Amino acid sequence: MNDERSNDILSFDSEISIEKAKDTKKTLKRLMKLLLNQKWKLIVVIFFAIMSLAFTMIAPLIFSEAINTIYDGIKNTSSSSYFNIRFDIIMKLAFILLGIYLLSFISNYIQQYIMASVAQTLVLSIRKKISEKLTKVTLKYYDTHKKGEILSRISNDLEKVSDTLQSGLMQFITAVLSIIGAVSLMIFINWILALVAIFIIIMGIIAASMFEKKSINYFTNRQESLGKFNGQIEEYFTGQMEVKAFNMEEDIIKAVEMSNEKLYLDEKKAQFITYAINPLIRLMNQVGYVVIAAIGAIFAIQGRLSIGIIQAFFQYVDQASEPLTEAAYILNSMQAAIASAERVFEILDEVEEAGDIADNQIISNPKGNIEFKNIRFGYEKEILISGVSLKVTAGQKVAIVGPTGAGKTTLINLLIRFYDLNSGKIEIDGIDITNLKRSDLRALFGMVLQDSWLFDGSIKDNISYGREGADISEIQNSARLAKIDDFIRALPHGYDTVLSDENSSISQGQKQLLCIARAILADPKILILDEATSSVDTRTELEIQNAMDNLMKGRTSFIIAHRLSTIKNADKILVMDKGNIVEQGTHGELLTKNGLYNKIYNSQFSHGK
Template sequence: MLNEEKSTEAVSFDTEMSVEKAKDAKKTLKRLIKLLFNQKQKIIIVLFFAVVSLVFTMTAPLIFSKAINVIYEGIKNVSLSGVFNIKFDVIKELSLLLIAIYLLSSLSNFIQQHVMAAVAQTLVLNIRKDISEKLSRIPLKYYDTHKKGEILSKISNDLEKVSDTLQSGMMQFITAVLTIIGSVILMFSINWILTLIAFLTIILGVAATSIIGKKSIKYFTNRQESLGRFNGQIEEYFTGQMIIKTFNMEEEATKTVETSNSKLYSDEKKAQFITFAINPLIRLMNQIGYVLVAALGAIFVIQGRLSIGLIQAFFQYVDQASEPLTEAAYILNSLQAAIASLERVFEILDEEEETPDAANYKTISNPKGNISFEDVKFGYGKELILTGIDLEVKAGQKVAIVGPTGAGKTTLINLLMRFYELNGGKIKIDGIDITKLKRGHLRSLFGMVLQDSWLFDGSIKDNISYSREASTTSEAHQAAKLASADYFIRTLPHGYDTVINDENSSISQGQKQLLCIARAILANPCILILDEATSSVDTRTELEIQNAMDNLMRGRTSFIIAHRLSTIKNADKILVMDKGNIVEQGSHDELLAKNGLYSDIYNSQFARSITAKAL
């Protein structure tokens, strides 16, 4: 993709995300539920085993109460000889029943956790697939206006938080809610007065959790935004270390990172404080209720209104209701954080996509390379950069595009490749409007070498063959020879099997560019685009590449963006651009004779060359 030249007025880079921006948590939650219901069969299984586990959990205290009553009655009815009349056979039966209940409850918990983990991972997998597909459909301007670090943070950090919360938190939350409901119902069946006392403290805890939970989402949103901003700066400074050190900007970079780190620390501290502040508050309310229930329960036992076994079961239900409430508070806040993260992920999925390909798209079966621009207008914003370009390029012509920085040279190529949509006019290839072609088919007509080389982590052969996967090893070798890369490749320890990546320091920038040129040669396109393709190589290598390019471009339509005018003297047509318009066009000699902008640029470069040689 070409994104070198955009006017500073046309594109504004968002260095900060507005934390005051309204967030719609309800809408995000609805979308999450809708996505979860795509796996409704698994969700039903999870809920079924959650209920089964709850039934076993709720039954256990009642069986305990029976066992305690049996023991109490045996002790109370002690014989005159001092022998306790405890029915140990009943105790044995109840103990075995309890063991069976706990085993079945654990098995149910295992099944529901296992299935819920599958649900969570499947959901995140599908979202990642959607994002992967979405990123290929988002216009180039999205990448121009968003930092890579922030995009990566949304895809990695935010999605991981969603995954962790769904996998461990959501099931616990459902179980906690069911446990609280079941415990309260059974507590009412034992004694309604004690239940009202306990229920009052539970309600107060729920109210406190709800109030704090509503306020907490802002802190979690701020934290995730600060994390994305911090990651963006770290990625930016890592990749620009050489420039930072060259201009002695280490101290300024450190201060900037420290500021972002302090903001992240502050937001993280607030979010964590909210999370952990709920627990002591709820526990305090629970303990107050526990004391009141214990005091009144003791009175009821003395009065004979309740048995010791039932009061013990009641206390267990109080515990079962209060502990899940504490868990629910933690998980609710975790869900708030996950919703904030998921909202950031949905921002990517909701981005405006490229204009869809035409329904009845056309193809060019035998492309020749005739290209025409008809009154082409374009702007990154409301203000137009290109105000009416008209251009005819015949098949096989070599067209050079020159002009000062910001003149619109790369923008012209971006439009030709349909990386951006026109504001007006048409671009045609072999008489067919490019909007009538599928983007994939359109771009298959081009071979491209950019000023900044890009290589992926893999062997040299794989990098060269990237443009045509079906190519053979001999074809890759031949392409490398034409690009003058074969010699240095064979001097490497493993030759064409040498593994490299875009940051590999053992390969020079010029050698990387040679590999990119070989990749373009192997593609064998009908149209070539060379954006300062030889700017990173030395003069001798440049001459070798220029000879190879001359052979390659023969019979193909070629566009060459160049600042060094000495490399384009033999172009069939030279376009001189300034402020978004083609102000001059013609051959090298014709343009020099006009004594216009091209002549000024050429003479200034020639003068600098003479001065350099004299020095």
């Protein structure tokens, strides 16, 4: 059996398709558009980059003057006297060089400082957009994407974009400007030698472009593999108890090894293509040096070029070839950032929940009358809710039961507009819920779900999460109704106790009670309890049930339950199966019908009698 499950996992992972770069130009254009929001900062950065480059370009000419001064002093000295070298000129040139290098350093520092601000401001704006976006996307997005993959895009991918913008982009711009400046000065010095250098540079550009085409796909594959690997690890860590309980450790190890191996191979290809171009261009540069040195020697002998100018020319060759190597390296490494940016933009492009209509209605004095009118919901190939109609009067306690997958939770999700209907209508107090703002609609509800959710913070803050500004007495009263007050007071810091993942003193059942206290404090008009007592023991369940009975008086309540003992006193019980309400009535009425409810009830209570 384990071998079969292992094969299923391995085959599933092996069938995951690797996305290629979708549109590099579009992504780069979009990234640049965001950068242009800080165009004045960029103009300042480019200005100081040009200043730094200009000072760097002047330096070889100053060196050439110094070398020619030394050479002339040696050449014009007879064999019987000391070298006639003008050291005053040499010292003057040395001070000029120091000043040039200092100005170059200051210009470079300023442009690097401002560019760091530009990069971090851009990333901050993207993070804000993502945070806002993730609150607006439909629940379908979270249903179809692994948490680890989403987190990988927000953290790893965005960090890659930040690093590249902060360092790589400015280096690339500076490298291009250096090449242009150096080539221009080489042509000014000697066009023949310049042609040789330009030929070498062009060959380097061709080699770089060939590697670039390969690197785009490799970096995209690497980022995709990283995202899937992170998602897999997150999934297995959160489910480690189930993994151990079902003896799936070896299967999981095999699956992770396969994902890890794939990530290793994609990473190796991406890194190889990044670093392989560097020695290739350097080799081409060395060949160019030999040719330029030979031709330069001939020109020096002929008196067409001075020794100092030839030395300056070699420096300009370095200033052109080294930035070319650097630009090629950065260009290849930027593919990782482009692939990452593409994945980040995919989140920003996700479909959002349908917007609220312009002319919103308001339920000023909610009562809790609810009506489902022939609602239908599902996807293209799967209909989950089909033709459900139902009336619930204010204050009624409605229980929803049925087998797994019957559509119980889906019905509630439609009521709160977590999903929008395909057809039909849901009304609260006679108003179509689509005519209400989502925030106003959801403010009518209080929810306690099967999976308790608490955040890192004090118990007091967690209970008051749904009602900002609640005072401590109200918080304590809601905790007493939820039968959790005594436990909280027994903690070392009471209501100020900070909850976290490392806090092992809070059991799952106690977390559920805190969520129930939160719902009580919110004091909603409509209550939704989705297996709210599933994680507590029978005795605690009875205590909570008594508190819930008092809480639900005067409020419309929906209770999703598998344990039918908790909903016997419901005003109306809906029995759902395959997306339809197949039976409805009170507990006694449904038992006499001898239908699905009767079967479910007997399956729970007939055994062990």
